[in-house]
Amino acid sequence: GIVIGKKGEDIEKLKADLVKKTGLPVNINIEEVKxxxxxxxxxxxxxxxxxxxxxxxxxxxxxxxxxxxxxxxxxxxxxxxxxxxxxxxxxxxxxxxxxxxxxxxxxxxx
CATH class of the missing domain: 3.30.1140.32 (Ribosomal protein S3, C-terminal domain)
Known part of the structure; x- marks a missing residue:
């Protein structure tokens, strides 16, 4: 998908960026729009x-x-x-x- 990328690469990158900016643990849930x-x-x-x-x-x-x-x-x-x-x-x-x-x-x- 658009957000996920290949094998979830973009999710991990987004998660790492958010953790770096906020300093807090981040949990991301993605729902597919059918x-x-x-x-x-x-x-x-x-x-x-x-x-x-x-x-x-x-x-x-x-x-x-x-x-x-x-x-x-x-x-x-x-x-x-x-x-x-x-x-x-x-x-x-x-x-x-x-x-x-x-x-x-x-x-x-x-």
Whole structure:
């Protein structure tokens, strides 16, 4: 994986750095994300990386929405804000597909 590295090398390096900086023993638990396309934080980071690579923001948004819906999400809402495409005036654009009930307490929204 990304954090683990080959045979856990990166974990040990991270652990050694943290012990050196804090002077305290450190315990690291890593959980694998089975479907990263359904994790809100990972989707947001993916869109941000695509924007940094100068990919069109609408294409990045639609790709994220399509991937999430294809993998079984009931609904997804994505918003990007700022100087989109380098425009002088900042704006917010969002795209939604499926159900996103923000007013329902029992809805499992990530």
């Amino acid at each position: 479907k990263p396309e359904l994790d809100a934080k990972l989707v947001a980071e993916s869109i941000a990386q695509q924007l940094e690579k100068r990919i069109q923001f609408r294409r990045a948004m639609k790709r994220a929405v399509g991937n999430a819906m294809r993998l079984g999400a009931q609904g997804i809402k994505v918003a990007v804000a700022g100087r989109l495409n380098g425009a002088e005036i900042a704006r917010t654009e969002w795209y939604r597909e499926g159900r996103v009930p923000l007013h329902t307490f029992r809805a499992d929204i990530d």
